[in-house]
Amino acid sequence: MxxxxxxxxxxxxxxxxxxxxxxxxxxxxxxxxxxAIPLPLQPGEDGFFWVATTDGRYSSKTGYQFICNERLANQASSSLGPSMSASLWNKLWRADAVSTCRETAWRACLDILPVRTELHRRGVAPDPSCPWCLDAPETVEHTLLYCPRLRPMWFASPLGLRFDVESSMQDFLAGFLVDVDFVAAGVLFATFYSVWQARKDFLFRSSSSTLEQILVRASRLRPSRVLAQPPTIPRAPLASSWRKPAICIFNLNFDAALTTSHEAGFGLIARDKEGEILAAATSILEPVLSPIMAEALCFRWALGLASELGFRRVCMETDCLGLFNYWRQREGASSHLETVVRDFRFMLSNFDVFDFSFVRKIGNAVADALAKLAFRLGSLVWIEESS
Structure with missing residues (x-):
């Protein structure tokens, strides 16, 4: 051709x-x-960029992180198997537990915890036996679940688990996660972490934890305890709710939603200085490279629509902090975002007054709802006509 x-x-x-x-x-x-590669509305020069960073600049550190992430992704995808389906794997990461507890469960599922059978196989540990019971090889399943020392603890735990039949860790989690909610999964993973810490204390600190102490430590690792004190949230330039625009300036909130198949939905809501809705719109686009690219393309779509609707004095609001920070750099970078951002700056000539600000998710709730509705409604525009 x-x-x-x-x-x-x-x-x-x-x-x-x-x-x-x-x-x-x-x-x-x-x-x-x-x-999925966005093309600019205006012609520009070609360039190189590093896809693993927002600014497009390569370093040996980001290259190493990229390789490690690729290896972990390949290990996770190859470990799903017939027992642990993708939905259950996703449920593992969404469990109501702190990140260290979920990571311990993830490593146990991949069988990459440094138990004695694995260390003995590699010639590191002379004895593969369990350091607690000394009767069976120390596998991941034995260490976290089936050791005779731990069985009373699991029965006394909030989960009340009894192990009549021993199975692999993947088979156990596959059967457990199907029937429980995220809170119960979080309790399980917090107990996993507490047991593993008690095992390390026993081996390396000669400290023996009682079963009650293991359960108490697990209870303190639950998010309701850890998040008792709310995190510090920066004040400026964040806004927690929608704000009235200044006189003669129209406030336009936009947001993008992304499906697992990389289809993007766009949402836009336009209000006047009194908070009255002037227009709303939805649109869909597929495929998209990343969530931040979806937000950038949504911004370009919102700017074009605002110009078509005749808004000349606008304040655009987004809940995507990455896009907002990139915009504030005011410098061209060798990034995949720069192709779209150049279009933003070219389109600003269509407006007499322009402002761009960041708002928290709760202040962008309407645009977010419209973006999710876009997958069902398609591309639509509603205009409020004055009486």
Whole structure:
């Protein structure tokens, strides 16, 4: 088909991707990846950027983190197997527990805790036996669940667990997570962490914890205890609720929602200085590279719609702190966001007065609801007509 350049995959009229041509000449995964790359509304120079950072700058540290994250993702995807489905794996990470407890459960499920059987296999530990009971090999399942020393503790715990049949950690969690809520899962993972800490204290500090002490430590690791003191929240430039705009300035809130298939939904709500709704809109776009790119494309869509509706003095509000901070840099960067941000700055000539501010999620609730409705409603615009 004589396709030699990337520009041959673009439409000659508006510079967008020729979706039919891309789908025809590329395999579906490749076509989807190409269509997820946003194209600028205005022509600009090509450039290189590092996808693992917001500013597009590469460093050896971010390169190392990227490789580690890729390895962990591959391990997690290969560990799902028939026992631990993707939905249960997701439920593990959403359990009502602090991050260290969820990480312990995750490592136990992947069988990467440094128990004695694994250390003995690698020639590190001379004896693979459990240091508590000395009767069985110390596997992950034995250490956290089935050791005779721990069985009374599990029965006395809030979960009241009895182990009539021993199984692998993945099989146990697969059966446990199906029937419980996030709170019960959090109790289990906090107890896992407490047991593992007691085991380390016994080996390295010669400190023996009683079963009651293990349960007390687990109870203190529950989020209701840890989050008793609310975290410190910075004041400026955050706003906790919607604010009335200044005279003759229209307030436009926008937000993006993203599905697991990388389809983006956009929402926009426009109000006057009295808080009266002037317009609302929804739109959908697929595919999208990342959540922050979805927010950036939503910003560009909102600016274009505001210009079409005749708003010339506007204050745009977002709940995406990453996009807001990137905008405040006021410097061009070799980032995948810069292609879209350049369009923002070009479109500002359509407005007499422009302001951009950050608002907390609660202050952007209406735009967020519209973004989620976009997947059901499609692309729509509502205009409030004055009587």
């Amino acid at each position: 004589n396709i030699n350049f990337v520009s041959h995959l673009m439409l000659p009229t508006n510079g967008g991707w020729n979706r039919e041509l891309v789908d025809y000449v590329c395999w579906p995964p490749t076509a989807r990846a190409i269509l």
